[in-house]
Amino acid sequence: MRTPLIAALGLICALPAFAADMPPKPVRLGLCAACHGEKGMAQIPGAPNLAGQRADYLRKALKDYRDGSRNVPLMRAAIGPVSDADLDQLVRWYSAQTPQPQAAAQP
Numbered sequence: 001m002r003t004p005l006i007a008a009l010g011l012i013c014a015l016p017a018f019a020a021d022m023p024p025k026p027v028r029l030g031l032c033a034a035c036h037g038e039k040g041m042a043q044i045p046g047a048p049n050l051a052g053q054r055a056d057y058l059r060k061a062l063k064d065y066r067d068g069s070r071n072v073p074l075m076r077a078a079i080g081p082v083s084d085a086d087l088d089q090l091v092r093w094y095s096a097q098t099p100q101p102q103a104a105a106q107p
Helices: 002-021 029-036 055-067 073-079 084-096
Strands: none
Touching (some): 029 084, 055 073, 055 084
């Protein structure tokens, strides 16, 4: 009985350390999450998963959508005039997420 109690207490004490590694939830996450999911796993067919993507790739892609270099009207409208600070929060959030296995499609 004593060993499980000690293990449980150790885990409880370690949880804040794990949470400290996760960036705060971005203010602009809502619109992104509608398609890409809050944790970066796509919510609709055709939307890419963003969880665990490289930060430099995400930053460049988001800037290109925002600035019009990547001409995807839906993304251009969704990203809008996001500031560099907000963009960086989104990049940190999605790149810090852990990709999850996709559920099999039901026939």
